[in-house]
Amino acid sequence: xSSIVPLREFVTRFTALFERGLSPSAVQxxxxxxxxxxxxxxxxxxxxxxxxxxxxxxxYLLHCDPLERFSVVSFVWGPGQTTPLHDHRVWGxxxxxxxxxxxxxxxxxxxxxxxxxDVSFLEEGEVASLEPDVNDYHVVxxxxxxxxxxxxxxxxxNIGGVSRAVYDIETxxxxxxISGYSSGVTPNLWDRSLNxxxx
Amino acid sequence: xSSIVPLREFVTRFTALFERGLSPSAVQxxxxxxxxxxxxxxxxxxxxxxxxxxxxxxxYLLHCDPLERFSVVSFVWGPGQTTPLHDHRVWGxxxxxxxxxxxxxxxxxxxxxxxxxDVSFLEEGEVASLEPDVNDYHVVxxxxxxxxxxxxxxxxxNIGGVSRAVYDIETxxxxxxISGYSSGVTPNLWDRSLNxxxx
Ligand SMILES: [Fe+3]
Ligand SMILES: [Fe+3]
Ligand SMILES: [Mg+2]
Numbered sequence: 001x002s003s004i005v006p007l008r009e010f011v012t013r014f015t016a017l018f019e020r021g022l023s024p025s026a027v028q029x030x031x032x033x034x035x036x037x038x039x040x041x042x043x044x045x046x047x048x049x050x051x052x053x054x055x056x057x058x059x060y061l062l063h064c065d066p067l068e069r070f071s072v073v074s075f076v077w078g079p080g081q082t083t084p085l086h087d088h089r090v091w092g093x094x095x096x097x098x099x100x101x102x103x104x105x106x107x108x109x110x111x112x113x114x115x116x117x118d119v120s121f122l123e124e125g126e127v128a129s130l131e132p133d134v135n136d137y138h139v140v141x142x143x144x145x146x147x148x149x150x151x152x153x154x155x156x157x158n159i160g161g162v163s164r165a166v167y168d169i170e171t172x173x174x175x176x177x178i179s180g181y182s183s184g185v186t187p188n189l190w191d192r193s194l195n196x197x198x199x
Numbered sequence: 200x201s202s203i204v205p206l207r208e209f210v211t212r213f214t215a216l217f218e219r220g221l222s223p224s225a226v227q228x229x230x231x232x233x234x235x236x237x238x239x240x241x242x243x244x245x246x247x248x249x250x251x252x253x254x255x256x257x258x259y260l261l262h263c264d265p266l267e268r269f270s271v272v273s274f275v276w277g278p279g280q281t282t283p284l285h286d287h288r289v290w291g292x293x294x295x296x297x298x299x300x301x302x303x304x305x306x307x308x309x310x311x312x313x314x315x316x317d318v319s320f321l322e323e324g325e326v327a328s329l330e331p332d333v334n335d336y337h338v339v340x341x342x343x344x345x346x347x348x349x350x351x352x353x354x355x356x357n358i359g360g361v362s363r364a365v366y367d368i369e370t371x372x373x374x375x376x377i378s379g380y381s382s383g384v385t386p387n388l389w390d391r392s393l394n395x396x397x398x
Contacts, residue, residue: 011265061390064389066264181389184386184390185247188384191380191383193360
């Protein structure tokens with residue numbers, strides 16, 4: 001049975017990084033090791049936040065810091081689903097929970113056009129990172145043709161509310177967007193009576 | 200149509216009270232005025248967090264501070280539903296959103312028995328407060344026989360996880376309990392794309 005405890009502990013520990021007054025890059029670095037622990041086991045994500053949508057990939061908010069310093073999202077990819085080319089404008093961490101994801105990174109040229117620089121694959125348990133001005137442009141896709149993949153993303157802001165952009169790969173044309181989230185609910189991380197009952 | 204914005208603003212402002220380093224009693228006092236604003240309009244609570252359960256009153260978590268310094272809960276009372284006599288052990292605020300609630304306060308005598316001290320009614324838009332060692336023992340009930348009532352409670356901790364007690368009014372006998380919450384999900388407060396789309 002799924003228990004929300006690992007996600008609650010992740011959120012508590014991630015919040016504590018900010019309380020310690022760490023710099024954004026130190027938060028991202030220490031947060032990366034917390035995320036590695038979170039995705040080392042796949043027994044905690046409630047099913048409703050892992051449901052693929054046949055029409056497009058889903059992004060379920062799992063937690064947003066009330067000061068909007070970070071957010072935690074489950075990305076759920078149906079077979080073959082893919083993002084457009086997009087940016088983030090805040091730091092990001094991607095932890096692979098279930099399945100396999102491909103990431104195609106792009107560099108933006110001075111003329112505004114895009115150049116493909118790298119393709120990599122994320123395997124279960126692995127964590128990758130993104131940084132504005134370093135590697136902020138990518139296309140992400142489910143690398144599996146026959147089943148859903150799920151990755152857990154953490155961003156240095158409320159990612160569903162960030163004003164950012166998607167791009168046409170060929171022309172470089174930019175279209176502003178705010179991604180939002182795929183559901184009006186988030187998991188209840190805070191029911192400690194469940195532990196008490198289980199104990 | 201319901202918009203989550205008033206609840207998000209309430210959470211943001213309540214969190215800011217703690218960031219200012221206020222004492223618990225100052226948080227409770229300033230928080231009381233934030234809660235009054237929140238319950239001054241009844242157009243923001245998503246229906247799924249206002250559903251009465253025919254068997255007993257419901258407590259839906261709307262937000263828990265990730266440092267567990269405060270929590271926000273919708274109490275949903277079916278016709279005639281009532282709590283047992285109970286305590287809280289953290290400060291509390293009760294804002295009446297919809298309907299009417301009765302509160303019967305009790306004093307605990309030195310012999311452990313209970314004495315009824317006051318009955319009051321909370322009307323829509325009103326806010327009441329609770330404090331440990333002052334007025335921590337009560338029975339709360341829907342004052343309406345023919346329809347549901349909904350109140351918004353704020354507590355100085357993660358109320359669903361606090362080790363506290365219910366009491367037998369006649370004998371004073373104490374039974375430990377941790378209330379938990381009525382749902383595995385909480386509202387998503389953070390989808391700012393909805394505002395953008397609405398604007
Ligand atoms: Fe991305
Ligand atoms: Fe109470
Ligand atoms: Mg009314």
